[in-house]
Amino acid sequence: MAYIKAISYYLPETILTNEQLVEEFPEWTVKKVAGKVGVNRRHIAGNDECASDMAIKAAQQLFSEHQVDKSTIDYILFCTQSPDYILPTSACIIQDKLGLNTSCGALDFNLGCSGYVYGLSLAKGLIAGGIAKNVLLLTAETYTKHIHPADKGNRTIFGDAATATLVSTEGFAAIADFSLGTDGSGFDKLIVKTQGCRNPQTANDSSDYLYMDGPEIFNFTLDRVPSLVKTVLAKNDILHEDVDLFIFHQANQYMLDFLKDTLKIDDEKFYGYLSEVGNTVSSTIPLAMYFADKEQVLSGNVVIAGFGVGYSWGGCLLRIKN
Amino acid sequence: MNIKQFVQDFASCFEDTAASEFQATTVFKDLDEWDSLTTLVIIGMCSKKYNTKVTGIEIREAATIADVFNLVSSKNA
Numbered sequence: 147m148a149y150i151k152a153i154s155y156y157l158p159e160t161i162l163t164n165e166q167l168v169e170e171f172p173e174w175t176v177k178k179v180a181g182k183v184g185v186n187r188r189h190i191a192g193n194d195e196c197a198s199d200m201a202i203k204a205a206q207q208l209f210s211e212h213q214v215d216k217s218t219i220d221y222i223l224f225c226t227q228s229p230d231y232i233l234p235t236s237a238c239i240i241q242d243k244l245g246l247n248t249s250c251g252a253l254d255f256n257l258g259c260s261g262y263v264y265g266l267s268l269a270k271g272l273i274a275g276g277i278a279k280n281v282l283l284l285t286a287e288t289y290t291k292h293i294h295p296a297d298k299g300n301r302t303i304f305g306d307a308a309t310a311t312l313v314s315t316e317g318f319a320a321i322a323d324f325s326l327g328t329d330g331s332g333f334d335k336l337i338v339k340t341q342g343c344r345n346p347q348t349a350n351d352s353s354d355y356l357y358m359d360g361p362e363i364f365n366f367t368l369d370r371v372p373s374l375v376k377t378v379l380a381k382n383d384i385l386h387e388d389v390d391l392f393i394f395h396q397a398n399q400y401m402l403d404f405l406k407d408t409l410k411i412d413d414e415k416f417y418g419y420l421s422e423v424g425n426t427v428s429s430t431i432p433l434a435m436y437f438a439d440k441e442q443v444l445s446g447n448v449v450i451a452g453f454g455v456g457y458s459w460g461g462c463l464l465r466i467k468n
Numbered sequence: 469m470n471i472k473q474f475v476q477d478f479a480s481c482f483e484d485t486a487a488s489e490f491q492a493t494t495v496f497k498d499l500d501e502w503d504s505l506t507t508l509v510i511i512g513m514c515s516k517k518y519n520t521k522v523t524g525i526e527i528r529e530a531a532t533i534a535d536v537f538n539l540v541s542s543k544n545a
Contacts, residue, residue: 359524360507360508361511364508364511
């Protein structure tokens, strides 16, 4: 069995408030941003601050906050869609900068909102297969670097963050069974079209920036997430009422409220951490888990679910030792 | 489905606009309160109250509330 042993996080220093956004976009109101989107503040990575820099800071925080001996780390999984370079793998750079053993395995994987759940599934596989004993699962994203300055909607929703999770042979949360899914027909609904190998040159138009088809992403979520949750419950042979806490990817408040109503989840069993950080992509779930733990509500059977860019989705059950 | 109820349901997707502003013929994207987020709220309303999936493109192509009503009606037919 694989367990989550510890979680820490890093948030960039610069903060963008709703008041600052409303100054730039006078047609927006603080009430609207805070009410419908559910975000009050978001952290923004510095100009020279890359996702790997943030992941390193989250890992260093993990080592100090939880007294983790870094020499025990034998695998790094780095979830990001903002790598330092096309090559090499950012996880290799992270291994060196963190001073981890050269006997470590290390790889990046390119996922967004479903990335944390996928990372746990990979880490569990490495541990169950006897390949690694202490997997450092890192998530870090700098979507704000991809967003056009005039893109009011996406600037309101997204924030930058990094998290570090130690997955080990023992810990406080047993990682139970997963449900995963993919539908690549939605690849162009959340995309940065240029600067990859398909369209290597910048187009000097909006396709150089993050594009999100909000309505279609919302419909995808309505189509997939309820059945995802049902499958996670069935795979783990538990009932809806046996779940003590649901933690979903923190997309935006309206979507979360809608899912909560659709799935008939009680308020006290639905934990979110959105207003102070925004949608931090692959970091939303571990950030919420960290703060749920601080508030002492992370206990019993916890269902986590991530969904979005790809389309890609995944969920699993965590059994928390109390 | 009846248009009167649908107009009321449509109006419930807005927070600041007076209910009296909403008629079947209302060009909803001309309302001051209209923004891209409202599209999500309308999609959510159609899903929840009418069990009907409406796309962002369909909302974009609709001009009046009656257009959206006709769309949802045709999908339910």
